Amino acid sequence: MGHATSSPSPGSPVHPDPGAAPLATAQAQLARAVEILGYDAGLHEVLATPRRELRVAVPLRRDDGAVQVCTGYRVQHNISRGPGKGGLRYAPGVDLDEVRALAMWMTWKCAVVDVPYGGAKGGVTIDPHAHSAAELERVTRRYTSEIMPIIGPERDIMAPDIGTNEQTMAWVMDTYSVNRGFTIPAVTTGKPLAVGGSLGRPTATSQGVVHTARAALRADGVELAEVTAAVQGFGKVGSHAARLLHEAGTRVVAVSDEHGGVRRADGLDVTALIEHVTRTGSVTGFADADAVSNDDLLALDVDVLVPAAVEGVLDGETAGHVKARWVVEGANGPTTSEGDRVLAERGVVVVPDILANAGGVVVSYFEWVQANQAYWWTEREIADRLEHRMLASHEAVADLARAESVTLREAAMTIGVRRVAEAHLIRGLYP
């Protein structure tokens, strides 16, 4: 199934095939890693089961006085290696299973890049485009109050995801702090600099996508400056990924968002495109470019494809049309299990989400460390440490994939799952 190109709900893919739903994909990936590692059924069940799940009602007073009730979730999938860590998503279609899948991916991601966190995720059933800033602030503050008992710098740390941003994180931090009676910046990451954010965080996920893309191409003797790319999703991750690829010399020939896409064979002017999006709210209608649908973008004759929007866009059918040699997953869970099988069969190298988009959580970790110490690093220090950690993680994953003749996803999952299982087994089962 591909995504409709006419006004889909952001972040709310429809799943006529339950096997392609995010949680089914996440569980199938775990089952494969457990098979490779030879773990027993009990350990598999521990790793497959979220530690804590909280569902809350979030009543919202609209600007016109009417009241509407949203649903909020926070899932802590695993906390064996440290506090929960994960984004907060605002989208109308958010549901518990989607949040469970995203929390599980966070667990393995934090382990792959070796940051001392477990995996968590949150969501609220709201379309941020349909609400004023004042309404979004009220929803954020009420949601934060409702989940207060399970969050905190040493419990569970939030960050932006689809539909949320720096301002959302500032409201979460302020609500948490006001209720505790003092300022606690380390309860969220991805905050504005003025309230304890980190230099380099807004671009960290995309920077990580580009570091791992460069490493994956170099393994085949190819440089970013020699290739073409298409990027699906032009939000916090996709827009910076397109810009950074463009700056690295890659010809970015197509990009899209939830409203549709634009393409230009000799390369889009990404800087001008970002200005166009700031002005109009969408990539569509950009001058000197042709329109392209989201499905057609996935099938373009490019070298590198960066899905950076929502889950499940590369399924058994759409994966069969992919012409790119490398798929670098900026989004979480863009490829279903069937999509993965088809891509592997066709020799497409997939740099998996839990590695490719981990730059965000790496710099979130740096932000948390800086906030805890109240000592701020320079942009250079952050950029260098991010690059080092992304390249080292990529190398470990690529080495294992080569040694064991498995895909990069299987290798990344094996490393992530093994680290979590190790922590769990060493700690022991209480009581």
Ligand code: NAD
């Ligand atoms: P965002 O809300 O800033 O941007 C999302 C983009 O995707 C927008 O351009 C939107 O128009 C587009 N989009 C939404 N639905 C679409 C659809 N059905 N088809 C095509 N485009 C669609 O969100 P973001 O933070 O950039 O997150 C994008 C992806 O990256 C998500 O999967 C998220 O979980 C993942 N991710 C984000 C971060 C981060 O630091 N923000 C870190 C790791 C992974």
